[in-house]
Amino acid sequence: MDKHSKRYRNAVKVADLAKEYPLKEAVDILAKFPKAKFDETVELSFRLGVDGASGDQNVRGTTPLPNGSGKKVRVLVFTDNPAAALAAGADTAGLADVMQKINEGWLDFDVAIATTEAMKTVRTLARVLGPKGLMPNPKSGTVTDDIVAGIKAVKAGRVEFKMDKTANLGVGVGKRSFTAEQIFENAAAVLEAVGKAKPASFSGQYIKNVVLSSSMSPGVKIAATEFSKY
Numbered sequence: 001m002d003k004h005s006k007r008y009r010n011a012v013k014v015a016d017l018a019k020e021y022p023l024k025e026a027v028d029i030l031a032k033f034p035k036a037k038f039d040e041t042v043e044l045s046f047r048l049g050v051d052g053a054s055g056d057q058n059v060r061g062t063t064p065l066p067n068g069s070g071k072k073v074r075v076l077v078f079t080d081n082p083a084a085a086l087a088a089g090a091d092t093a094g095l096a097d098v099m100q101k102i103n104e105g106w107l108d109f110d111v112a113i114a115t116t117e118a119m120k121t122v123r124t125l126a127r128v129l130g131p132k133g134l135m136p137n138p139k140s141g142t143v144t145d146d147i148v149a150g151i152k153a154v155k156a157g158r159v160e161f162k163m164d165k166t167a168n169l170g171v172g173v174g175k176r177s178f179t180a181e182q183i184f185e186n187a188a189a190v191l192e193a194v195g196k197a198k199p200a201s202f203s204g205q206y207i208k209n210v211v212l213s214s215s216m217s218p219g220v221k222i223a224a225t226e227f228s229k230y
Helices: 006-011 021-031 084-089 095-105 116-132 147-156 182-198
Strands: 039-050 061-062 075-077 092-094 111-114 158-162 168-175 206-216 220-221
Touching: 006 158, 021 182, 021 206, 021 220, 039 182, 061 182, 075 095, 075 116, 075 147, 084 092, 084 147, 092 095, 095 116, 111 116, 111 147, 147 158, 158 168, 158 182, 182 206
Parallel strands: 075 092, 075 111
Antiparallel strands: 039 168, 039 206, 061 158, 206 220
8 A cells, every 4th residue: 555645644534636627726726735835836747649859850949928937047147248237137147257167166056048149169069968857948048139038038937847858747837835726827838838839840749738736746637628729
């Protein structure tokens, strides 16, 4: 017999975790779960039907969160004009000097943005930043010459999502300290963004299942009616 934690046993008193729920109801259920002693991250986890090993079926993208992510995002900007980037809100900015620090093991940032010109040099960091999901990429809006807008979007709560090799995808949609309405709005935005990121070459059931959870909670299954149109 499986042994569940006290937190899980208390959670199942709130709802039947074997059932599926509309997104809004799932958010309300999550809000009733016992909370941890820290402000947990709330996440939507997707199981996709695409082939994770097929390059033309890769799923990735970005979306703004209507209510922000609740997380302080440390932004690094690769640029020949670090003063302007720092004035625009970047936490770190530079090019050759910053690249040297990264090659020496420094990775104290959450998002990296690069200008088009700087990217010609930054590409040499692909083996370091790529596996950690920190490489600037035009598709995610992190290679741009409008540094002010790029920093503002990231700081305001734009999230990036990328499917792993097993066709799973997780996206943070806020914090437990958010109101249920704030989490619902953020989760709805992410659900739509992932749905619209369906590869053009794919036919079949794109989203197999979606689960809403927080860092220390069990998952609440989302009803297929919420994503079947994708």
